[in-house]
Amino acid sequence: MAESTGAARPTRRTVLKTAAVTAGGAALAPRTAVAAGAGEVAAGPGETAVVTLSVNGKRRAVEVEPRVTLLDALRERLGLTGTKKGCDRGECGACTVLVDGERVKSCLTLAVMRQGSEITTIEGLAQGERLHPVQEAFIRHDAFQCGGCTSGQIMSAVACIDEGHAGSDQEIREWMSGNLCRCACYQNIVAAVADAAKGARS
Amino acid sequence: MTELVGRSVARVDGRAKVTGAAIYAADQPVPDALHGVLVMSTVARGEVLRIDASAALAHPGVVAVLTHRDLPKLVVPHFPYVKRFIPMQGTAVHHVGQPVAIVLATTLEQAQEGAALVSVDYRAEKPSVVIDDAREPAFLPQPFRDRPNEIRRGDAASALREAPVRLEARYSSATRHHNPIEPHTTTARWDGDRVTLFESAQGVLVTRTVVATAFGLPPESVRVVAPYLGGGFGAKGPGWPHTLLTAAAARVARRPVRLVLSRAQMYTSAGHRAEYRQHLRIGATREGRLTAIAETSTAQLTATEDSVFNRSDSTIGLYTCPNLHVRHEGVRLDVASSSYMRSPETTSHFGLETALDELSWQLSIDPLELRRRNHAEFNQETGERLTSKRLLECYAMAAERFGWARRQPRTGATKDGDEYVGWGMATETHTFAAMPSTASVTVGVDGKALAQLATQDIGTGTYTVVTQIVADALGLPLRDVQAQIGDSALPPAGLSAASATIPSISGSVDQAARAARDAVVALAVADRHSPLFGAAPAEIETRDGRLVHLRDRHRHDTYRAVVGRAGEPVRRTATVLNQGGHTYGVVFLEARVHARFGSVRVTRVVTAHDLGRVMNRRTARGQVLGGVTWGIGHALMEHTVFDRNTGRVVNPNLSTYLVPVNADAPPEVETLFVDKPDPASTAMGARGFGETPITGVPAAIGNAIYHATGRRLRDLPITQDKLL
Ligand code: FES
Ligand code: FES
Numbered sequence: 001m002a003e004s005t006g007a008a009r010p011t012r013r014t015v016l017k018t019a020a021v022t023a024g025g026a027a028l029a030p031r032t033a034v035a036a037g038a039g040e041v042a043a044g045p046g047e048t049a050v051v052t053l054s055v056n057g058k059r060r061a062v063e064v065e066p067r068v069t070l071l072d073a074l075r076e077r078l079g080l081t082g083t084k085k086g087c088d089r090g091e092c093g094a095c096t097v098l099v100d101g102e103r104v105k106s107c108l109t110l111a112v113m114r115q116g117s118e119i120t121t122i123e124g125l126a127q128g129e130r131l132h133p134v135q136e137a138f139i140r141h142d143a144f145q146c147g148g149c150t151s152g153q154i155m156s157a158v159a160c161i162d163e164g165h166a167g168s169d170q171e172i173r174e175w176m177s178g179n180l181c182r183c184a185c186y187q188n189i190v191a192a193v194a195d196a197a198k199g200a201r202s
Numbered sequence: 203m204t205e206l207v208g209r210s211v212a213r214v215d216g217r218a219k220v221t222g223a224a225i226y227a228a229d230q231p232v233p234d235a236l237h238g239v240l241v242m243s244t245v246a247r248g249e250v251l252r253i254d255a256s257a258a259l260a261h262p263g264v265v266a267v268l269t270h271r272d273l274p275k276l277v278v279p280h281f282p283y284v285k286r287f288i289p290m291q292g293t294a295v296h297h298v299g300q301p302v303a304i305v306l307a308t309t310l311e312q313a314q315e316g317a318a319l320v321s322v323d324y325r326a327e328k329p330s331v332v333i334d335d336a337r338e339p340a341f342l343p344q345p346f347r348d349r350p351n352e353i354r355r356g357d358a359a360s361a362l363r364e365a366p367v368r369l370e371a372r373y374s375s376a377t378r379h380h381n382p383i384e385p386h387t388t389t390a391r392w393d394g395d396r397v398t399l400f401e402s403a404q405g406v407l408v409t410r411t412v413v414a415t416a417f418g419l420p421p422e423s424v425r426v427v428a429p430y431l432g433g434g435f436g437a438k439g440p441g442w443p444h445t446l447l448t449a450a451a452a453r454v455a456r457r458p459v460r461l462v463l464s465r466a467q468m469y470t471s472a473g474h475r476a477e478y479r480q481h482l483r484i485g486a487t488r489e490g491r492l493t494a495i496a497e498t499s500t501a502q503l504t505a506t507e508d509s510v511f512n513r514s515d516s517t518i519g520l521y522t523c524p525n526l527h528v529r530h531e532g533v534r535l536d537v538a539s540s541s542y543m544r545s546p547e548t549t550s551h552f553g554l555e556t557a558l559d560e561l562s563w564q565l566s567i568d569p570l571e572l573r574r575r576n577h578a579e580f581n582q583e584t585g586e587r588l589t590s591k592r593l594l595e596c597y598a599m600a601a602e603r604f605g606w607a608r609r610q611p612r613t614g615a616t617k618d619g620d621e622y623v624g625w626g627m628a629t630e631t632h633t634f635a636a637m638p639s640t641a642s643v644t645v646g647v648d649g650k651a652l653a654q655l656a657t658q659d660i661g662t663g664t665y666t667v668v669t670q671i672v673a674d675a676l677g678l679p680l681r682d683v684q685a686q687i688g689d690s691a692l693p694p695a696g697l698s699a700a701s702a703t704i705p706s707i708s709g710s711v712d713q714a715a716r717a718a719r720d721a722v723v724a725l726a727v728a729d730r731h732s733p734l735f736g737a738a739p740a741e742i743e744t745r746d747g748r749l750v751h752l753r754d755r756h757r758h759d760t761y762r763a764v765v766g767r768a769g770e771p772v773r774r775t776a777t778v779l780n781q782g783g784h785t786y787g788v789v790f791l792e793a794r795v796h797a798r799f800g801s802v803r804v805t806r807v808v809t810a811h812d813l814g815r816v817m818n819r820r821t822a823r824g825q826v827l828g829g830v831t832w833g834i835g836h837a838l839m840e841h842t843v844f845d846r847n848t849g850r851v852v853n854p855n856l857s858t859y860l861v862p863v864n865a866d867a868p869p870e871v872e873t874l875f876v877d878k879p880d881p882a883s884t885a886m887g888a889r890g891f892g893e894t895p896i897t898g899v900p901a902a903i904g905n906a907i908y909h910a911t912g913r914r915l916r917d918l919p920i921t922q923d924k925l926l
Binding site: 046065067068072075076079080081082083084085086087088089091092094121122123125126131135138139140142144145146147148149150151154169170172173174176177178179180181182183184185186187188189190 | 212213215216217218219220221222223224225226228229231261262263309310311312381382383384385430431432433434435462464465660661662663820821823824827828830831832855856857861862863864865867868869870871
């Protein structure tokens, strides 16, 4: 194990903060600031705020730094790992969730900005054992392979249908193009969305 | 009695995947894990002089910054670890994006910020990163994985000289990256001298071997867990440095460490399809029969290794040709190692199938007819008859469905609105491997079956096919069978790469399940409490979870009752070996080229493939859909761009490295299968398939563009600017 050089600027030598490591996980005590109300947030590196997020119908308090994305709050703090991170920069759609019913790439929005919103993730779509019609349609039409994009595709599809952008295969192809599928199940995704949309209309 | 195998059974892992319940490597909860983020070199060639971690260490939550000075010495593993060095073992820098430090912090954000705060000084030399800038001429590398890089048959030089018809052309393609949607990730947790890795791996066992070798551990001290994988396409097959560095960091820090590569880091961390040039010379008779092929390819290699991943297997053996000379050459460049990427043989096959199209125009012979005339009935290297090759049937089925007979034998003949319409075709073929695999099947006291083996499902349908096989062999409903895979603690089996999963595991799973069935039947007929007591085992049929006497159907029992009375599960294990080979098919497609913008759309596709027995129609079709769209990406958009001065990747993201989106995929793909069991396959008549569909698509698109416009493009990708 490396050690601290003791030099004023610990250059040239890599430094472990030996104490923190050898203490077997006694992490640095975080400096915590509690936000007084929704939207009021502490700033500064390392400072955290407790925010309340409403996810899948449950209100949950979560302590985050202001820079934490909604995606990382869901995955790393709330244990909702059904939402996936593919690119962390708004390009793939794997992290799509619904915020007040609209599809949002959760890697492009901060958790602190979404206090007071109703967030729906893939875990919140089924009613108990009963799958959402879009989830069922995805299985029926084999609209996934590896599943890496699937949570995002399904959330996006739910919104796409709600928006009225699932009127034809051509329309679905365009309005589902913000969600990449590297396995390229695209024809089956279109079929699943069209099928679920038909059900939603009837 | 087969009921489920061969049918279009819905994926058994579907529910887990559509509800978010499927646990991928980075989803695995590991208490107390630190987040690790790699600091990558920003120079392509040189040396690390100084690393200043002070600002990073001052950042709240940062626990450690580890460099080459801190890590234990590791042993460089042999293949499948393709990089012949491990970063952070010294100061040398061989490419941009080589790890030079790893920052560990309590939260992900702290680790990311910490990594940005590490400052590194380098001694940098001018790099060469593209084939045009190579410092040395191309050379013939040593054999790779025991296969030589020079192949000769007959006398290609003389045959070319004497050929009545000759064709010479140069083809090329850019660097490509796999870009699975799930980034590579490792979580390492040590427990004394044992380590568990939650890993995005296409092969838990090969990853185990790589890690055990690097740390000098016995394989049983390493456990690799990967029940689900968010795409691999070859990128997650070999072992890569980030896995070893994460494990090393966790060991030093004495805490579990989780590391997820950023999308940008994936462009230098886990291989790619190498930049590639191909010089082809073909000799033929006036009737279009090939008499000679001479091919020299040049691939990007690196300063540290010279593996050629994109071999010219189809040039060597797809068609009958008595005289052949193939050389796989390469040049050393200051870039990260390349590796296998979905269907590596596509790279050279584009040239061969384009050249055949060119020859067909030169001779005024229909391109399909030209391929028929050169159809190989014998293995070109061994002379053995290819008994179960049904490529001609594929040609006939797909041509008929596509309406190929109506093709206009002129270029630029069809215009629809603003677009020229062209038709193209190409043969598809790829090699598949078969790897020794053991499977166990257990019938529990609840009458349900569990199949276990250390293979993977990378989206190709392994869970489902294993479940189908076991359900059929035992006579159980699908819901009473479960497959457990993706854990190195399970019986050893092949990885999901080289189209090898189905041909490697199916025979073993089937035999283990049949043995388990026979064992339960034996229990029943020996059990006084069973209505089947005293019956001959051959007279028992198993179906729907029941054991029924064939002649006296009133006598029946159930798995649950028989095994329940016995009081302990019945477990059987089997290993059935198989051989690799080739799988064939054909693709016909229609492309439309915009007269003013040069944009290309693929609007109609028909494929036919012979993969022996089709185990599951819908997962097989899924491979074709994926392959066709990958072929479109390969032909029309994907290319990684390097800055020639710095060696940096200019487009390491998904907004400038374009992969096909939904609207780019052809609205309609008809997927036909011959579906006849291959008698030579011990995998229930199935052959490996995943990588075959795609191989012909790039050439078919280029051939269709030529048909549409009269313009022959030999450099991939055919981006819009090339058609203006
Ligand atoms: S992870 Fe958010 S769009 Fe890719
Ligand atoms: S299912 Fe694999 S990326 Fe879409």
